[in-house]
Amino acid sequence: MASYMEHRDLANETIETSRARQIADNVRRVLDRVRSAEESAGREPGSVRLLAATKTRDVGEIMAAIDAGVRMIGENRPQEIAAKVEGLRRLCAERGFTLGHDDGVGEVLDAGAKADGAAVKTAPESSSVAANGQSGADCIPVHLIGQLQTNKIGKVLSAVDTIESVNSLALAERIARRAVARGIEVGVLVEVNESGESSKSGCNPKNAIDIATRIGIMGGLRLQGLMTIGAHVDDEYAIRKGFERLRNTRELILESKAPGVEGCTELSMGMTGDMQYAIAEGSTIVRVGTGLFGEREFV
Ligand SMILES: *Cc1c(COP(=O)(O)O)cnc(C)c1O
Secondary structure, eight states: OOTHHHHSOTTOOOOOHHHHHHHHHHHHHHHHHHHHHHHHTTOOTTOSEEEEEOTTOOHHHHHHHHHTTOOOEEESOHHHHHHHHHHHHHHHHHTTOEESOOOSOOTTSOHHHHHHHGGGOOOTTSTTBOTTSOBOTTEEOEEEOSOOOGGGHHHHHTTOSEEEEEOSHHHHHHHHHHHHHHTOOEEEEEEBOOSOOTTSOSBOHHHHHHHHHHHHTOTTEEEEEEEOOOOSSSOHHHHHHHHHHHHHHHHHHHHHTOTTOTTOOEEEOOOTTTHHHHHHTTOSEEEESHHHHOSOSOO
16 A cells, blocks of 8 residues: 555545635646647647546545546546545535446445445446447546556446556456456556656557457457556657657557457547647547646655
């Protein structure tokens, strides 16, 4: 367990007015940045969705972001999802939103918490999830954006709509097996290490098309696109090249017309520091943490 989890009560729902206002201002600023980047790239307004990267943030902070207009959240660690999901679901339900997916097994929740959460269940086939796997306007999808260990797959399947960090065929197969056993379908993005930095997760770009094509025909998984973390450098050209390569890979996958790849449309790329480059290169989801919540006290 990450050490900060012992220092912060991530289920805390209370928030100082000044802190909530700060987060709301940040959300507006980031949404403005997204809109102006779309415009300068000549892209359709609304073609890029904002995902709030909520690691280390508590329920109160996340709800402040949702109240200010955030409509998708991304968590890195299964333990954090477990700590926050009950509070988030209940507070979202009070506002008329459903948060994430709940397959009814409720493995993430302990027995006591589950009784309260039961009213806000969303089955994957419910009307709030359209046929293309995109959630409706009243739905706030939860994505897993951090690495997933095999023994945590069951835990996250109960709560997340999409796993963005699928970086190998072996992991995809394990997720597929668990999803099929539960009779659900989980969204998947293939994470590709376009920067080649050894600290980054993600598959070798050489294998991305093969992995995506195989996922396309796996039961229990719905291939939705590709994800990458931008190069950790100051060079705009180098950062954009990585994003461009991810876009080209997506085009090759779509053009292959292989069975099950037609939904491989998302490009999850761009964070606080490089979202404008990612949007210029075709990003459809930007994952922003610091820009919304400020610097993290803990990694
Ligand atoms: C933390 C994180 C982000 C957001 O990073 P910021 O620089 O804080 O915006 C995006 N993607 C992943 C995978 C992350 O872990």
